[in-house]
Amino acid sequence: MKNKKMGIILAFVAAVLASSYGSAYAAANLEPINAYFNRGVSFVLKGELWQPKDEDGNLLTAIHYEGSNYLPVRALAEALKIPIEFDAVSQKIYIGGKPAEKTPIFAMPMEIDNIYAILSKDPKETMVKNKQFQEVLKIDQYGDVIFTTDRKYKRLVLDAAVVSPGEHEVEFSLYNASDNAANTAQTILKKLTVKPDDDVKKLIFNVEGLxxxxxxxxxxxxxxxxxxxxxxxxxxxxxxxxATAGSKEAPSK
Incomplete structure (x- = not known):
């Protein structure tokens, strides 16, 4: 113990995710192992020296176990800008977001052009293609809407339409609006079109990693x-x- 700091790891990933386990769960699912803190290993991420840290900013050390070095999955996911979430009920760690979970568009943090793009709950304005909706974003001339996604989603699924007296095709263009987008902020990532004679049209945009x-x-x-x-x-x-089955640490070896 003096020369080699031997640790006992009890579900290292779960500890990093700040999970709470009952004694019954621990008895059935947690198995003690003998491993070493490997303080000699360092990490280079995308060409730059990287030091993994926990949520409180404390430095993390790789753990050496049976020939491999391990780090908490959260530290790796956040460094690689991949969303990660722990579901305590199902005991699943979701890397890349929960599958099939939908977040309504107007429940998202958003900024809109209040001159030409306006949220409306007026029943006259939410009647679209003979269907009544609760709320719409009405854009009668042109407009921008910006969403903060924090890399939590892979897709944006827009239900859109052109209503009377609209006579022209309308383009819906996706841009990277991140503060780090630099010159790429002016690049259209995807453009989809809705025509006046279309019914409500489903537009699917890939927003993964944004x-x-x-x-x-x-x-x-x-x-x-x-x-x-x-x-x-x-x-x-x-x-x-x-759905992702089970949870594992990602080896750094």
Whole structure:
């Protein structure tokens, strides 16, 4: 113990995620192991020296066990800008977001152009294509809406339409609105079009890995009046992959 700091790891990942386990769960699922803190190993992340830390800013040390070095999965996920969440009920660690979970678009942190893009709950304005909705984002000329996603989602699914008296096609363009986007902030990542004679149209954008996004809405010919609507049935999600089974630490070896 003096020359080699031998530790007993009891579900290292769970400890880092600040989980609380009852004695019954521990007895059935936690197994003690003998391992070493490997204070000699260092990490280089994308060409730069990297020091893993926990949520409180405390330095973390790799653990050496049976030939491999291990680090808490949260430290690695956050360093690689991958969302991570622990579900204490199911005892699952979700890396990359919870599958099939939907977050309604208007429940998200958002900024809108209040001159030409306005949230409305007026029943006359929420009647779209003969269907009544609770809330819409109405964009009668052109507008921007910015969402803070914090890399938690893979997709933005927009339900959109052009309503009467709209006569023109409307483009919905996705941009990276992160503070670190630099020159790429002007690059259109994806552009989709809705026509006046379309019913409510589902537009799917890939937003994986993005911290903040912008949806710009306008006519491709810069026609002044477009009468576009984004509906409250729109949402962010992570697709529908099979749920991640179990949890493991990621080896750094």
């Amino acid at each position: 911290e903040k996004i912008k949806i710009h809405v306008q006519s491709p010919n810069l026609n002044p009046y477009i009468y576009a609507r984004i509906l409250d049935t729109s949402y962010f999600d992570n697709g529908d992959p099979a």
